[in-house]
Amino acid sequence: MSRLEVDVAVTRGSFTLDVSVTVGSGEVVAVLGSNGAGKSTFLGALAGLHAPDRGAITLDGRELGGVPVHRRRVGLLSQQALLFPHLTARDNVAFGPRSSGAGRRAARETADRWLAMVDATALADRRPAELSGGQAQRIAIARALACEPELLLLDEPFAALDVDVTPAVRSLLRRVVRATGVTTLMVTHDVLDAVVLADRLVVLDAGRVVESGPTAEVLRRPRSAFAARIAGLDLVPGRSCPEGLRTTDGTVVGGMHPETLDDGEAAVALFAPAAVSVFREPPKGSPRTTVPVRLAAMEPHGELVRLRAGVPDGGPGWVEGLAADVTPAAVAQLGVEPGDEVWFAVKAAEVEVHPAGR
Amino acid sequence: MRTTVPRFLWAPAALAWLLVAIPVAGLVVRVDWPNFLGLVTSPSALAALWLSLKTGLATMVLCLVLGGPLAVVLARSSLPGLAFVRSVVLLPLVLPPVVGGLTLLFLFGRTGPVGGWLDREFGVTVPFSTTAVVLAQTFVAMPFLVVSLEGALRTAGQRYEAVAATLGASPFTTLWRVTVPVVLPGLLSGSVLAFARALGEFGATITFAGSLEGTTRTLPLLIYLQSQDDLDGAVAMSLVLVVVAIGVIVVSRTRDLR
Numbered sequence: 001m002s003r004l005e006v007d008v009a010v011t012r013g014s015f016t017l018d019v020s021v022t023v024g025s026g027e028v029v030a031v032l033g034s035n036g037a038g039k040s041t042f043l044g045a046l047a048g049l050h051a052p053d054r055g056a057i058t059l060d061g062r063e064l065g066g067v068p069v070h071r072r073r074v075g076l077l078s079q080q081a082l083l084f085p086h087l088t089a090r091d092n093v094a095f096g097p098r099s100s101g102a103g104r105r106a107a108r109e110t111a112d113r114w115l116a117m118v119d120a121t122a123l124a125d126r127r128p129a130e131l132s133g134g135q136a137q138r139i140a141i142a143r144a145l146a147c148e149p150e151l152l153l154l155d156e157p158f159a160a161l162d163v164d165v166t167p168a169v170r171s172l173l174r175r176v177v178r179a180t181g182v183t184t185l186m187v188t189h190d191v192l193d194a195v196v197l198a199d200r201l202v203v204l205d206a207g208r209v210v211e212s213g214p215t216a217e218v219l220r221r222p223r224s225a226f227a228a229r230i231a232g233l234d235l236v237p238g239r240s241c242p243e244g245l246r247t248t249d250g251t252v253v254g255g256m257h258p259e260t261l262d263d264g265e266a267a268v269a270l271f272a273p274a275a276v277s278v279f280r281e282p283p284k285g286s287p288r289t290t291v292p293v294r295l296a297a298m299e300p301h302g303e304l305v306r307l308r309a310g311v312p313d314g315g316p317g318w319v320e321g322l323a324a325d326v327t328p329a330a331v332a333q334l335g336v337e338p339g340d341e342v343w344f345a346v347k348a349a350e351v352e353v354h355p356a357g358r
Numbered sequence: 359m360r361t362t363v364p365r366f367l368w369a370p371a372a373l374a375w376l377l378v379a380i381p382v383a384g385l386v387v388r389v390d391w392p393n394f395l396g397l398v399t400s401p402s403a404l405a406a407l408w409l410s411l412k413t414g415l416a417t418m419v420l421c422l423v424l425g426g427p428l429a430v431v432l433a434r435s436s437l438p439g440l441a442f443v444r445s446v447v448l449l450p451l452v453l454p455p456v457v458g459g460l461t462l463l464f465l466f467g468r469t470g471p472v473g474g475w476l477d478r479e480f481g482v483t484v485p486f487s488t489t490a491v492v493l494a495q496t497f498v499a500m501p502f503l504v505v506s507l508e509g510a511l512r513t514a515g516q517r518y519e520a521v522a523a524t525l526g527a528s529p530f531t532t533l534w535r536v537t538v539p540v541v542l543p544g545l546l547s548g549s550v551l552a553f554a555r556a557l558g559e560f561g562a563t564i565t566f567a568g569s570l571e572g573t574t575r576t577l578p579l580l581i582y583l584q585s586q587d588d589l590d591g592a593v594a595m596s597l598v599l600v601v602v603a604i605g606v607i608v609v610s611r612t613r614d615l616r
Contacts, residue, residue, distance in 0.1 A: 047524065069523035070532075076524040082517055086539040095535070099527035147526050 002150040002183050008045050008055035017041045017207040021185075023151075023200075025060075028177060028184040030198035030215065032191065038207040039187040043155050046185070047076055059151055070099075075149030075182075079160040081136035083128035089139045090115065090124040096147030114142035117176055134165035141173055145180055152177070154186035158193060167259035170196050171355055191219065191233060195268055196354050203227045215356070216268065220321045234276065234322050234346075236269040237356070244289075245269040245353045249316045253289045255351030268356040275350035276324035278307060279343040280334060288345040293319045295340045298331070305331050312341050319344070382600060389597055390590040397594035405572045406580040407598065410557055413488065413576060417495040417556035418549050424496075425503040425552070426545070430537070432504065433511035451501045458497050459565025466490070466566075490567035491574050495556035502555050503548040510544020511537070547610040554606040557599070 004023040009016065017038040023029045033039050044050040046057060048069045057064040064072055083092045093111035094104075102110065115121050118138045128136060137157070144152060157173065158166045174197050177184055186197060194201050194215055201218040203211040203226065210224040218227060220235050238247040244255030245267055253269045261267055277283075282290055296310030309322040324344055326334075336342055390397065397403065431437070432444055450458055466473040466484040476482045484490050518540055522532040538545070560578040567574040569583065577599055584592040 047520075049520075069520075070526050070528050072524075073526070074524060076521070080517070082521045084518060084522075084536055084540070086542075095522070095527070096525035099522070099525055099531050099535075143525065149524075 002060035004060075004151055004183055004185065005056070005058045006046065008042075008052040008057065010041050010045050010050055010052050012041060012050065015041070015207060017045070019204065019207070019209055021202055021209070021212075023183055023185050025183055026181040027200060028186070028198045029200045029202060030194035031185065031187045031202045031204055032189070032194050033187070033204035034189055036206075037204045039189070039204060040155070041207075042204070043153055043187050046153055047074065048072060073147075073150045075144040075147060075152045076155065077140055077144045077152065077157050078155040079157065081128070081133070081140035083131070083136055083139055083143070085128050088125050088127055089120065089131065092128070092139060093143045093146050096143060100147060110146055111142075114146045115139070117145075117179070118142045118172060132165075133161050134169050137161060137169050138172060141169075141176060145176060145182065149182065152182045152184045154184065154188075154197075156188050156190075156193075157186070158190070159188075171259045171261075173197065174355055192270075192354065195219065195235070195270065195356050232273065232323075234271050234273055236318055236322075238267060238269065238318075240265045240267040240353060240355070244348060244351060247316060247318050249318070251289075251291065251316060251318075253346075253351060253353075254287075254348030255353040256348065257353050259354070261353065261355055265355055267353050269351050269353050271346050271351045273301075273306060273323035273325040274304070275346055276322070276326075277345045278324050278326055278330070278334060278336070279345060280336070282343050283345055286345060288347050289351070290343050290345040291316065291319055292341060293322065293344050295336055295338050295342055297338055301325055304328075307331075307336075307342075309344060385593060385596055385600060388593050390594065393590065394594050394597075397591045398598055400591070402571055402575075402580065403591070403595060406575055406577045406595070409488070409491070409572065409575065410577040413491045413495060414553050414556040416492045417499050418553040420492065420496045421500050421503040421552040422545075422549055425500045425548075426507060429504045429507035429511060430533075433508045434516070447504050448501050450498045455494075455498055455559065455561030455563075456565050459494055459562035459567075462490070462494060462497060462562065462566040466493070485566055486568040486570065486574060488567075488573055491563055491576060494562035494566045495559045498559055498562055499552040499555040502551040506548035506551060507541065507544050510541040510548075513544075514540045550606050550610045554603060557602060557606075 003025045007020040009018045015038065019038070019042055021029065021031070031039055031042060041050060045052045052065070059074070083089070084095065087095065090108065090111045093114050094107040097107040097110045098104070112121070112124065115124050118141055120135065120138050120142065123131060123135055123139065131139065158170055161169060170193065177197065186193065188194060198215045201212065201215045202209055203218065203224065205226045211218055211222065211227045216235055216237055219233055236245065236247060236253055238245045238253070240257070240261040240263060241252060242263065243252050245253045247253065255269050277288070292312050292315050293309035294312040295307055297308040299306050299308070304325040305328055307324045307326060309319045309324070311317055311320050322344060334342070428447065432440060463485055464470050468474060468477050468483065473484055476484065484493070518536050519532050522536045527535065558578060559576070560582065563574065563576060564579055569575045569579045577595060581592045581595045581599070584595065
């Protein structure tokens with residue numbers, strides 16, 4: 001178990017990155033930012049590709065600056081699987097253990113164990129050229145973890161995959177990262193990657209940290225305008241159930257499962273604020289999930305008005321911070337103002353349930 | 359997508375091909391077939407063939423052992439003056455081989471800086487020996503291996519090597535288990551090209567090593583010598599070289615077809 005402390009400044013041309021991040025032992029932290037926010041530069045500094053102008057990277061008390069890459073014990077999984085083309089899947093996975101001194105036989109046994117872990121036992125004897133993108137990325141996951149790194153770096157690990165295989169590979173990565181308890185730092189531009197994988201979120205803009213905190217909190221209550229723009233999602237934590245998701249107080253939020261989830265597995269329901277309808281009275285006979293809220297705030301949001309929810313008397317606590325985007329005409333028709341009790345409703349077809357949290 | 363070839367290119371293209379193909383075909387016609395076997399198995403022919411193969415292989419090994427590391431340094435390091443180092447390596451490609459032979463002779467001759475020292479300290483004389491043949495051939499063949507290997511290294515890029523390092527592989531392990539296998543096709547074709555260039559070497563060899571039967575008289579030297587008085591023998595030996603050259607091209611090209 002290893003704790004990572006990073007405090008670096010890197011200048012590349014006119015761009016300056018100045019970031020300080022701590023990842024607790026066994027924690028998964030996502031660094032979220034749009035293109036040009038400095039994500040790659042940050043990862044490059046961690047992986048040892050760009051020498052930082054100033055600062056320190058300590059992993060489990062070891063200072064990493066000046067340590068050659070092959071002695072850092074930092075695994076890297078990037079967009080491209082980059083499997084060695086001349087080796088079979090098994091030999092690719094066995095490469096790390098072999099390099100750190102394991103015998104041929106022991107390394108192959110380790111490799112087989114990891115291949116089983118990523119459901120790729122059947123692919124063991126294939127060459128990378130005979131693997132699909134999703135299969136190759138699964139082998140790359142096994143290969144990165146087979147050397148038992150103290151820190152795992154994920155560089156947009158799903159960005160190059162087909163959209164239809166991304167959910168499966170993402171859940172698999174979540175499962176093995178949780179199972180091994182490896183300290184993990186991921187950079188991504190996709191909010192969903194952060195929701196599924198990360199305990200904590202660090203939002204990067206123009207080379208600086210603009211916000212950080214537990215994933216669900218940052219996404220639900222972004223304090224910076226930038227975080228709000230890239231997050232901007234309604235998020236309800238709970239556990240997976242056949243209809244969608246069940247919150248701690250027993251409310252069922254109807255939704256779809258883009259990836260397979262076990263019943264009772266920790267999950268979040270995600271939906272866009274624009275998918276939420278607002279009513280004065282509980283809508284009758286509607287197939288939607290409805291929940292009473294106290295209107296906490298109303299603010300303009302582009303051409304729409306964003307209504308912020310607060311907890312009503314005796315209502316469930318998870319509605320705090322939920323957003324609904326409605327037209328100004330609808331607001332006028334409803335005749336509501338902050339402090340009023342209203343009902344938020346969302347259709348099951350607009351809700352996606354993803355694995356998340358512990 | 360295939361684009362259309364402008365029509366006016368066809369005629370010069372055909373001429374270019376014929377310029378190479380017709381003389382080679384003419385060689386086949388000109389061969390004295392009834393006596394062919396006798397001509398290519400004469401003692402002097404066999405001695406030259408054996409010497410050519412032996413020195414060609416030695417040259418190939420020397421190019422690999424010295425040129426391989428040089429290609430890695432050129433492709434991977436960021437030394438200042440690397441462009442200068444590269445141009446010097448490419449020099450033998452454009453230099454007349456005779457000039458190469460002369461420079462080697464000045465360097466390794468008894469009065470030369472290296473040759474004089476070798477003579478004084480060890481009593482070793484390099485010029486006009488089989489060693490001189492290998493040195494002359496290496497001088498002209500080295501750029502072929504270096505260029506083809508450096509190209510393969512640059513095409514492969516450093517991505518695989520970077521991944522290997524994150525997997526805990528030392529630079530040495532990475533070189534043997536990742537870099538070499540990834541550029542193996544380039545390494546093979548570079549070696550084969552170097553071997554072929556060594557096999558055809560004439561100018562540098564005759565200047566630096568002379569033409570002593572069994573010691574320095576390689577196939578091209580024998581062919582030149584015979585073309586003065588025994589044209590049938592020269593043509594027969596030429597055909598042997600053509601066949602070897604075609605074999606080399608086939609070997610170095612098959613990787614492209616895979």
